[in-house]
Amino acid sequence: MIQGSIVALVTPMDESGSIDQVSLKKLVEFHIEQGTDSIVAxxxxxxxxxxDEEEHCEVxxxxxxxxxxxxxxxxxxxxxxxxEALELTRRAKAAGADACLLVTPYYNKPTQEGLYLHHKAIAEAVDIPQILYNVPGRTAVDMLPETIARLSVIKNIVGVKEATGKLERYTQIRNLCGDDFAxxxxxxxxxxxxxxxxxxxTITVTGNVAPRLVHEMINAAMDGDRETAxxxxxxxxxxxxxxxxxxxPIPVKWALAELGLIKKGIRLPLTWLTEECxxxxxxxMCQAEVIE
Structure with missing residues (x-):
């Protein structure tokens, strides 16, 4: 089971929007040095x-x-x-990924049965550990704990990234899925x-900017050290x-550029952070002591 601080990594780009492989390599080294436990690509x-699909698989x-x-x-x-999700998952396995993270289908608003059948089809087609990803604020669909429980019995569906921010969801899912489900x-x-x-x-955005602190905080919390965490x-x-x-990732890319880790690059329809922010x-960043 992959555990700890899992950084949802930015994709660095230059000002033209082209992928910046030099900065990408620098980011991976930075996170390994800082103690990040895993990376989401x-x-x-x-x-x-x-x-696009080729760029996605290239990164x-x-x-x-x-x-x-x-x-x-x-x-x-x-x-x-x-x-499309099935093909991306196949190609990720071929590239040597250790697991895949699959967001719930967005925009088309499937039913709970549709969500179940979607993830079941991918899990049965590609033998790689798969983590469900529920983020209704972006997808306009909420995968309910009961649907997660149905999927959890499929052997290579190994966990869920729960991004509702509702702590009661933890207890509901844990009670339905047991301790072996991440x-x-x-x-x-x-x-x-x-x-x-x-x-x-945690699968974290903050960890891009303060990886050492997030790693230490999450490990303390997982160890039950409330005061330190x-x-x-x-x-x-x-x-x-x-x-x-x-x-x-508009603000996090700006922050990483301020740290000198990436260039000023993002793709439309996203734009660079506005100056008033x-x-x-x-x-x-000062509060987190990553800059003075």
């Missing part, structure tokens, strides 16, 4: 919505290669078309409490909030 934060393969087995790599392979927080603001309840880690989390509250001051994000 080409999830929402990695701009999966604006990468996954590159991250797998740069990591070289030192930490597990989870490939984002979800789509609102079952056939539960990951997909909401940075509640990830500390989620892991104090017994969660297996909450003390570290207090330093991260500004990032948890203000890395979403505009749509993710600079000081707010910068103050959050």
């Amino acid at each position: 080409v999830g929402t934060t990695g701009e999966s919505a604006t990468l 996954i393969a590159a991250i797998v290669g740069y990591a070289a087995g030192r930490i597990p790599i989870i490939a984002g392979t979800g789509a609102n078309s079952t056939s 539960l990951y927080s997909g909401d940075d603001a509640t990830s500390c409490e989620f892991c104090l309840l017994g969660g297996n880690g 909450l003390a570290i989390d207090a330093k991260l509250t500004g990032l948890h909030k203000h890395l979403f001051i505009q749509s993710n 600079y000081e707010t994000v910068r103050a959050a």
Whole structure:
């Protein structure tokens, strides 16, 4: 079971929007040095919505290669078309990914039965560990705990990233699915409490900017050390909030550029962080002690 601080990595680009492989390699090394436990390649934060299929698979393969087995790599392979998600998952397995993260189909608003059949079809077609991803704020569909429980009995569906921010969902899913099914927080603001309840880690945006602190906070929470976990989390509250001051990954890419880790690059329809937000994000970075 992959556990701990799992960073939903940005996809670095230059100002023309081309993928910046030099910065991508730098980011992977940075996270390994800082103690990040695992990386998600080409999830929402990695701009999966604006990468074409070839680019999507190229970035996954590159991250797998740069990591070289030192930490597990989870490939984002979800789509609102079952056939597309299945193909991305096949290609991620071929590239050497350790697991796949599959967001619920977005925009077309499937029923709970549709969600079940979608994920069941992919799991049965591709023999790789698969993590469900429920984020109704982006997809307009909420995968209910009962549907997650139905899917949890499929042997290679191994966990869920639960991004509603509702802590009661942890208890509902854990009671239905048991201790062998991994539960990951997909909401940075509640990830500390989620892991104090017994969660297996977080798939984090904040961890892009403050990887060492998020790693230490999540490990303390998973160990049941509430005092330490909450003390570290207090330093991260500004990032948890203000890395979403505009749509993710706009603020986190700006923050990483400020740290000199990536160039100023993002793809339309996303735009660079507007200037009036600079000081707010910068103050959050100071609070987390990643800049002075």
